[in-house]
Each structure stands twice: as structure tokens, then as C-alpha cells.
Amino acid sequence: MQDLLSPEKGDQAALLDRIRNLVLSGEFPPGANLPEAYLAQEFDVSRTPVREALKQLQHEGLVEIRPKVGSFVREPTRREIIELFQLKESLEGLAASLLARRGEVRELGILRRNLDDSEAAAQSRDKEAYARLVHEFHWAIVRGSDNFKLVEHYERLMNQLAYQRLVLRTVEHPGRIAASTQEHRAVLKMIEHKDPFGAESAMRNHVFASSREALATDSTSESKST
Amino acid sequence: MQDLLSPEKGDQAALLDRIRNLVLSGEFPPGANLPEAYLAQEFDVSRTPVREALKQLQHEGLVEIRPKVGSFVREPTRREIIELFQLKESLEGLAASLLARRGEVRELGILRRNLDDSEAAAQSRDKEAYARLVHEFHWAIVRGSDNFKLVEHYERLMNQLAYQRLVLRTVEHPGRIAASTQEHRAVLKMIEHKDPFGAESAMRNHVFASSREALATDSTSESKST
DNA sequence: TGAGAAGATCTTGCATGCAACAAGCCTACG
DNA sequence: CGTAGGCTTGTTGCATGCAAGATCTTCTCA
Structure with a gap:
């Protein structure tokens, strides 16, 4: 496995993979919150691309976005x-x-x-x-x-x-x-x-x-x- | 079919469906350009939610986003x-x-x-x-x-x-x-x-x-x- | 006349600001 | 002492501004 939290800047598709790996690797366990601001700072981008990535992950079924509350790692039943x-x-x-x-x-x-x-x-x-x-x-x-x-x-x-x-x-x-x-x-x-x-x-x-x-x-x- | 370009404001998930229908119904035929600004104005929202919806559609395989160029309806081979x-x-x-x-x-x-x-x-x-x-x-x-x-x-x-x-x-x-x-x-x-x-x-x-x-x-x- | 280069223009990509809303806390009252 | 209501705080959702890049036009020179 490569380092999952490396702050090197990459592409916009790379950001999605980075955040997905955070979830798949268990770095953020099921139920954990994924604050936009934290991820933005961690990956040295603004909140906008982070939001786009989180929406993709919601669509993929890995993340649940509760409106006005936050994004959480989904635990499959x-x-x-x-x-x-x-x-x-x-x-x-x-x-x-x-x-x-x-x-x-x-x-x-x-x-x-x-x-x-x-x-x-x-x-x-x-x-x-x-x-x-x-x-x-x-x-x-x-x-x-x-x-x-x-x-x-x-x-x-x-x-x-x-x-x-x-x-x-x-x-x-x-x-x-x-x-x-x-x-x-x-x-x-x-x-x-x-x-x-x-x-x-x-x-x-x-x-x-x-x-x-x-x-x-x-x-x-x-x-x-x- | 319901009206596809009705300017009534809806949810953010509804926006995705609206744009998807534009593609599926053939209103925008394969190869057609989907300018963010136009869609934003048409649905009376800003470009940001439109962008998010277009990214979803890209992920779904209906739309191809050429970076810095635009979003196009994808023609399946x-x-x-x-x-x-x-x-x-x-x-x-x-x-x-x-x-x-x-x-x-x-x-x-x-x-x-x-x-x-x-x-x-x-x-x-x-x-x-x-x-x-x-x-x-x-x-x-x-x-x-x-x-x-x-x-x-x-x-x-x-x-x-x-x-x-x-x-x-x-x-x-x-x-x-x-x-x-x-x-x-x-x-x-x-x-x-x-x-x-x-x-x-x-x-x-x-x-x-x-x-x-x-x-x-x-x-x-x-x-x-x- | 044709080809190449430089500039204009239009669109996207992203950063940031602000408003709206949810959750937690604190207070006041029963 | 317990509960209900309002407030505070923190986060998201979206609008907008600005910069970067791609395409198209036009001008120049061979």
C-alpha cells in the first residue's frame, strides 16, 4: 500500500481515489464523519473538489451524505x-x-x-x-x-x-x-x-x-x- | 412524458434527474454539448450544483467531460x-x-x-x-x-x-x-x-x-x- | 493563395464568501 | 429534579469571482 495521507497534489480524479482509499483502508471506519474542511486542508485543495468527490462516493454507495449534517462512512448491512x-x-x-x-x-x-x-x-x-x-x-x-x-x-x-x-x-x-x-x-x-x-x-x-x-x-x- | 425543461425549482437530486432526462429523452442528442452556464440558467440554479450533476452523469457513463472543454452526451459504441x-x-x-x-x-x-x-x-x-x-x-x-x-x-x-x-x-x-x-x-x-x-x-x-x-x-x- | 502564429474569447476549474440549517448546550420553568 | 425551549456554534449548500486553458479568428508572411 502507498501512503494514504500524502499531501502531494494530484489530479482531480486522484482526489477521488485518495478519499476512497481512506474509506476502503479503514482509515476512516464505518460510521466515521468525513468533514469537508478537514479533507480539503489535508489534500490541499478547496472544499469544492472535495464535495464533488464525496458526492461520487455517495453514488458509489460507500458514503452517506446526510443533508446539512455531513458525510459518513457507510456500514453495509x-x-x-x-x-x-x-x-x-x-x-x-x-x-x-x-x-x-x-x-x-x-x-x-x-x-x-x-x-x-x-x-x-x-x-x-x-x-x-x-x-x-x-x-x-x-x-x-x-x-x-x-x-x-x-x-x-x-x-x-x-x-x-x-x-x-x-x-x-x-x-x-x-x-x-x-x-x-x-x-x-x-x-x-x-x-x-x-x-x-x-x-x-x-x-x-x-x-x-x-x-x-x-x-x-x-x-x-x-x-x-x- | 412530463415537461422536461420546466423552470420550477426542485431538490438537488431532482436536478440530476432533470439533466439525465434531457440526455435520455434525446433532447440533447449524442455528441451534443451541455454548457454549464446554459443549464444553470435553465434550471435557475448556480453552476455549482449543475457541475456536480454533470460529474455524476459522467460517472454513470452518459456524459463525457473533456477537461477545460465541456460536457458532451456520450454516444455508446x-x-x-x-x-x-x-x-x-x-x-x-x-x-x-x-x-x-x-x-x-x-x-x-x-x-x-x-x-x-x-x-x-x-x-x-x-x-x-x-x-x-x-x-x-x-x-x-x-x-x-x-x-x-x-x-x-x-x-x-x-x-x-x-x-x-x-x-x-x-x-x-x-x-x-x-x-x-x-x-x-x-x-x-x-x-x-x-x-x-x-x-x-x-x-x-x-x-x-x-x-x-x-x-x-x-x-x-x-x-x-x- | 495557403499556412502558421498570435491574440481574442469563451468555457471550465477552483477558491472563497455568505446564508441556511442541524445539533448540542444552556437556561428557565414546571 | 426533569424537561422544554431558545440560543450558540459549527457545518454544509450554493452563488459568485477569478484564473487557466482550449478553440477559433485573424493577421502576416512566404
Whole structure:
């Protein structure tokens, strides 16, 4: 990770990323207030571009703006997390299907290498590295779909899931790592076989299984069951 | 349609909708410039909230902001439309699947009534009404999924597709109407049978078929084939 | 006549100022 | 002692002013 509060001035799009990272990294935990004046001073800009960025983040679902009160980091409810995982399953399934249809592309090499690295990380109990590799595996498939609109929606989705917080917890389960790697292999195999239906199915199974784990370990907000 | 340029002052969220409608309705056609000063005067606000709204629309993919130049209505390329239809297929498939899982809910009544009305509209050759009913059918299924995040993403997707422009063209094909109604019936039947897999499959088939038609009639921008 | 450069002009991008409103505090009264 | 009402304070929401940059026009020179 790069320094998150570096005062170097950047672009206007960079400001949005900076503030988003403040939220995603947990620097500002759920419920925290994000005062415009503070952020403006911190990033050495005026309140106007900060306001624009905060509005974007509200639109992305990361921030809640209460009129005349302030901007607060939004805590996704358990129900929302379930909903987002259902979407994740669907979108990643589509991505795997599209990738399988594409044939031999550069992304396959990335995936193969990723799997080898993942197993190495699992063997050496390097949870940090493993979590990162899992993340990269999923992203490689989505990017490999060669559908940029899908990538856009997926990015939005993952931001809303605040994935960085969830993945690490999931990895705590020792049994899950082995199963997850197995499922990744199954997905890759289907893609290599150019089997769109098989790839989609394998991917969806995998996402479903891992979401079960994530939700089991999840301790988010209300216990209001669905 | 309500008056799109009424100068009555509204909320700040209403301003976003107003400008979005200007784009979606075709009042400002693809490629058109959206000058901040003009919009500010037209809606009787200052440039600041207009700027915020335009930035949102850029984020939604409807508008392109060229720095220091201006905001322009974005023309989706043919490739983007294909990508968006792939997403549409996936999301509506998910929606149908989730709805089928829910059992007898209020939405089923809406769908049944919609189908009757659709056939009536088809018989009386009322293309306008038919297009509206098709639109409502799809939305009813998405809303019936009871997954609000899905609804959010779907809304975004449909905005990007500028669906209002496309549907009417599709309906021009006389053979398509009969087939489409047939497919709608098939989807509803699967939902009534509480068959998530069947419903998803039927929905995806339907979306795929109708997207083929839409793309065949489409005359968008570059003919750069994929 | 055509091409290139310099200037004019128009638009955006951002900083700042001010008004409006919400939340918390303090006081007064029951 | 508790509660209700008004005030204070701090923050947001928006209008406006100004500077920077991009485009277009025009002038000059080959």
C-alpha cells in the first residue's frame, strides 16, 4: 500500500481515489464523519473538489451524505452484503464464461502462474500473500472477459463490498484455503477446455462457497435475518 | 412524458434527474454539448450544483467531460452496447432466478396482468404501449428479485444503454413481437413453477434473442466489428 | 493563395464568501 | 429534579469571482 495521507497534489480524479482509499483502508471506519474542511486542508485543495468527490462516493454507495449534517462512512448491512455476493456470483460467472469463449489469451498464463503462487503461499501459511493472490485471480478473470463495462460494474461492486476488509477474515479458516484453491483449479480447467457453461458454473459455485464462508465469519451490524 | 425543461425549482437530486432526462429523452442528442452556464440558467440554479450533476452523469457513463472543454452526451459504441447486453442478460437472469425462488409474491400478479395487456397491445398494433409494457415486464422482474443492489446496478446499466431509444426500434420488427411475448410467457411459467434454474435460463434466452434484434437494427456509430 | 502564429474569447476549474440549517448546550420553568 | 425551549456554534449548500486553458479568428508572411 502507498501512503494514504500524502499531501502531494494530484489530479482531480486522484482526489477521488485518495478519499476512497481512506474509506476502503479503514482509515476512516464505518460510521466515521468525513468533514469537508478537514479533507480539503489535508489534500490541499478547496472544499469544492472535495464535495464533488464525496458526492461520487455517495453514488458509489460507500458514503452517506446526510443533508446539512455531513458525510459518513457507510456500514453495509448484512443483507446488503448478501445481495452484493449474489451479484458477485453472477458477474464473475459471466466473466468466466466470456473468458472461456476467448480461447488462448494472455490471461491464461496469469491465471496459471497465480495458482502456482497461491499453492506456494498456502503451503508456507502466508495468509497475506494468499489473500492478495485470490484477489488477483478473480480480477484477472474479470479483466480477461474483455468486457470493459463488466469491469466497470465489477469495480463498483467490489468497492461496495469493501472487499479488503472481508477477504482477510475469510482466509482465517484453514479448511477454506484448500477448498478455495481446488475450486480455482476447477475454474481454470474449464476455461482451458473452452467450456463457457462449465466455467460459469464452476465460478459461480466457487463464489457461492466463499461467500458462505465470508458471511459465516462476518460480524456486521444488525443481526436482522432475511 | 412530463415537461422536461420546466423552470420550477426542485431538490438537488431532482436536478440530476432533470439533466439525465434531457440526455435520455434525446433532447440533447449524442455528441451534443451541455454548457454549464446554459443549464444553470435553465434550471435557475448556480453552476455549482449543475457541475456536480454533470460529474455524476459522467460517472454513470452518459456524459463525457473533456477537461477545460465541456460536457458532451456520450454516444455508446456498438461494442459497448454488446457488452451492456451481455451484462443485461446476466443481471436479468439473476433477477428471474431470485424471483422464482421467492414463491407467490405480489410481483406475479403484475407480471400476469402485464402479459395480458401486452398481447392486447400486440393485437391492436399499439407499438408505443407494447414497448412500454415490455419495459415494465423486465423492471417488474428485476424489482421482484427483492435485491436492492441488483436494482441499483440494473438502473445504471439501463441508463447506459439509453434503452428508451433502442426499444422502440426493436419493436418495429413484426415477427419479434410474437416471439417476445412467447418468451415472456415462458419466463413467467418458470417463475410460477418456482424453478430458479429454468427461470434464469428462460430469461437469458429471451434477453439474448431480443439483444440480437436490437443489434441487428442498430445503426450506432462505428461499424468496427469485434 | 495557403499556412502558421498570435491574440481574442469563451468555457471550465477552483477558491472563497455568505446564508441556511442541524445539533448540542444552556437556561428557565414546571 | 426533569424537561422544554431558545440560543450558540459549527457545518454544509450554493452563488459568485477569478484564473487557466482550449478553440477559433485573424493577421502576416512566404
